[in-house]
Amino acid sequence: MPESSVAKSIFTCSCPRCRQGKVFTYKNPYHRRFTKIEKKCSKCNLVYEMEQGFWYGAMYISYAFGVLLSIPVVVILSYTTELEIFQITGVIFLLLFLLMPILFRYSRIVFLHIFIPYDKQIGCGKTDEIED
Numbered sequence: 106m107p108e109s110s111v112a113k114s115i116f117t118c119s120c121p122r123c124r125q126g127k128v129f130t131y132k133n134p135y136h137r138r139f140t141k142i143e144k145k146c147s148k149c150n151l152v153y154e155m156e157q158g159f160w161y162g163a164m165y166i167s168y169a170f171g172v173l174l175s176i177p178v179v180v181i182l183s184y185t186t187e188l189e190i191f192q193i194t195g196v197i198f199l200l201l202f203l204l205m206p207i208l209f210r211y212s213r214i215v216f217l218h219i220f221i222p223y224d225k226q227i228g229c230g231k232t233d234e235i236e237d
Contacts, residue, residue: 123149167212
């Protein structure tokens, strides 16, 4: 199997170690149970939540995503429209609320990819039996 890129693995919400297994139970980020994550990878048996409270770090990434999304919107709206700052703030809140499932999902995926390196032997299918 050809090697998958980090960007493709993040975009498709795949396991960071093998880049094949799915992390989230439901593919649709707007499913009512969008927070449901598999316990472990179906391909390489990587346990996603390595310790209790592991996902707290993903909050910082989610915060950064929110700020990176908000700044250009504020700049564009303040220079191209006659909206007041409170109205722009309302637009930002609405935007972040609507994008919350996507930000949640990708902040966790990026957080996983920071801490778990890609294993080329597992990812390219060069091993027959994968042990934890």
